[in-house]
Amino acid sequence: MEKKQYSVEAIENGTVIDHIPAGKGLAILRQFKLLHYGSAVTVGFNLPSKTQGSKDIIKISGVTLDDAAANRLALFAPEAVVNTIDRFQVVDKRHLTMPDEIRAVFRCPNSNCASLSEPVQSRFYVKKQHGQTRLKCHYCEKTFSRDSVTEA
Amino acid sequence: MANLLYRQNVISVSDLTTEQLELLLDTALKLKASPRDDLLAGKLIGSCFFEPSTRTRLSFETAVQRLGGKVIGFSDGANTSAKKGETLADTARIISSYTDAIIQRHPKDGAARITAEFSSVPVINAGDGTNQHPSQTLLDLVTIYETQGRLNQLKIAMCGDLKYGRTVHSLCQALKRWGCEFAFVSPPSLAMPEYITEELDEAGCRHQVFSSLEEAAQWADILYMTRVQRERFDEQEFAKIQGKFNLNAAMLAGAKPNLRVLHPLPRVDEIHPDVDATPYAYYFEQATNGVYARMAMLSLVLNEEV
Ligand SMILES: [Zn+2]
Numbered sequence: 001m002e003k004k005q006y007s008v009e010a011i012e013n014g015t016v017i018d019h020i021p022a023g024k025g026l027a028i029l030r031q032f033k034l035l036h037y038g039s040a041v042t043v044g045f046n047l048p049s050k051t052q053g054s055k056d057i058i059k060i061s062g063v064t065l066d067d068a069a070a071n072r073l074a075l076f077a078p079e080a081v082v083n084t085i086d087r088f089q090v091v092d093k094r095h096l097t098m099p100d101e102i103r104a105v106f107r108c109p110n111s112n113c114a115s116l117s118e119p120v121q122s123r124f125y126v127k128k129q130h131g132q133t134r135l136k137c138h139y140c141e142k143t144f145s146r147d148s149v150t151e152a
Numbered sequence: 153m154a155n156l157l158y159r160q161n162v163i164s165v166s167d168l169t170t171e172q173l174e175l176l177l178d179t180a181l182k183l184k185a186s187p188r189d190d191l192l193a194g195k196l197i198g199s200c201f202f203e204p205s206t207r208t209r210l211s212f213e214t215a216v217q218r219l220g221g222k223v224i225g226f227s228d229g230a231n232t233s234a235k236k237g238e239t240l241a242d243t244a245r246i247i248s249s250y251t252d253a254i255i256q257r258h259p260k261d262g263a264a265r266i267t268a269e270f271s272s273v274p275v276i277n278a279g280d281g282t283n284q285h286p287s288q289t290l291l292d293l294v295t296i297y298e299t300q301g302r303l304n305q306l307k308i309a310m311c312g313d314l315k316y317g318r319t320v321h322s323l324c325q326a327l328k329r330w331g332c333e334f335a336f337v338s339p340p341s342l343a344m345p346e347y348i349t350e351e352l353d354e355a356g357c358r359h360q361v362f363s364s365l366e367e368a369a370q371w372a373d374i375l376y377m378t379r380v381q382r383e384r385f386d387e388q389e390f391a392k393i394q395g396k397f398n399l400n401a402a403m404l405a406g407a408k409p410n411l412r413v414l415h416p417l418p419r420v421d422e423i424h425p426d427v428d429a430t431p432y433a434y435y436f437e438q439a440t441n442g443v444y445a446r447m448a449m450l451s452l453v454l455n456e457e458v
Contacts, residue, residue: 139262
């Protein structure tokens with residue numbers, strides 16, 4: 001019997017974030033602090049994909065992402081699919097939808113924003129403008145491109 | 153029935169519904185026509201100015217006292233506990249336990265919204281950083297309504313520093329609800345930001361750029377002047393634009409009779425004193441309306457019925 005070759009190790013329990021556009025995997029790893037769970041994380045970059053040409057994939061053992069976390073991913077990679085794995089089986093497959101609001105994830109890039117020095121969670125409203133994702137700070141009411149917020 | 157602003161915060165023009173704005177406007181004009189000195193009787197208002205702004209503070213404090221209320225507070229953040237590192241959140245908890253409402257001016261963007269989250273009493277934003285200054289916008293609206301008898305479908309020309317001018321941004325954001333048309337006159341480097349023109353597009357409001365102030369003055373119902381600050385240019389650049397954005401009486405020759413010239417004041421040389429004597433000048437009345445706009449905010453927030 002021919003043994004199937006996986007380029008990324010299969011996991012017994014946890015989450016597989018699949019169909020990440022190639023090149024965004026590292027940013028997602030960092031932005032979502034996926035290494036902070038302390039669990040084993042395996043990643044694959046530039047893997048061949050039937051639908052995308054090439055893709056990145058992230059597997060996190062023993063961690064399930066809640067809907068809010070999954071939706072935050074949509075900001076970076078709306079095409080990504082979040083699979084929950086139990087005993088090597090996919091038990092839940094979530095396609096992502098862009099959230100209306102993102103809390104407690106990013107710092108406001110406006111250095112004069114009062115939210116930076118107060119005991120509040122950051123809060124942005126997600127807007128689509130001319131095909132671009134923009135984030136409007138709930139506090140300072142300034143609007144930013146997705147990239148300027150995620151790098152802040 | 154309780155009014156739409158009772159026990160509400162007034163943080164940002166974009167939070168206010170059109171009904172709330174109209175109620176504020178009506179109330180301001182009502183209080184101007186028949187003054188009331190009882191609407192804040194027995195009320196104590198916190199006037200918290202974390203940065204100095206004498207004009208705005210005096211205008212608010214006048215409003216409180218004319219309505220029969222009392223004021224406590226400070227006029228400069230330099231000597232407050234904020235300077236020692238106390239958060240706004242804590243200051244808001246404490247001051248709101250003493251008072252019936254808080255008027256706050258703060259150098260940081262979004263400060264008013266944070267104070268409102270931790271305050272147990274209504275918060276009125278008297279300016280937060282470069283963000284919002286709703287009482288200024290309201291007094292502009294009151295003045296425009298007073299001079300034109302309506303807000304819908306007016307032709308509004310704005311001139312000067314349209315890039316950094318918070319007042320013109322907020323005014324656009326407010327007036328777009330009534331389908332006004334806009335014209336902008338400014339040095340190219342101080343043009344109206346794209347996020348504002350995009351909002352006007354979304355609201356279906358037409359806008360254009362005029363190259364001269366004369367052209368704008370002939371077209372407009374309202375000509376809203378702001379100051380072009382010399383500091384924003386090097387000497388050579390400033391020499392090129394100098395005087396182009398300053399209004400004098402001769403420039404108003406072809407204006408419509410209902411044209412009114414507004415300016416958030418203080419002016420330097422962007423409006424020549426010879427405009428003062430023309431029937432078009434309305435900037436001093438505009439400043440007076442500031443007190444009525446602030447009276448309207450305070451009395452609606454603190455009274456079920458006004
Ligand atoms: Zn902000």
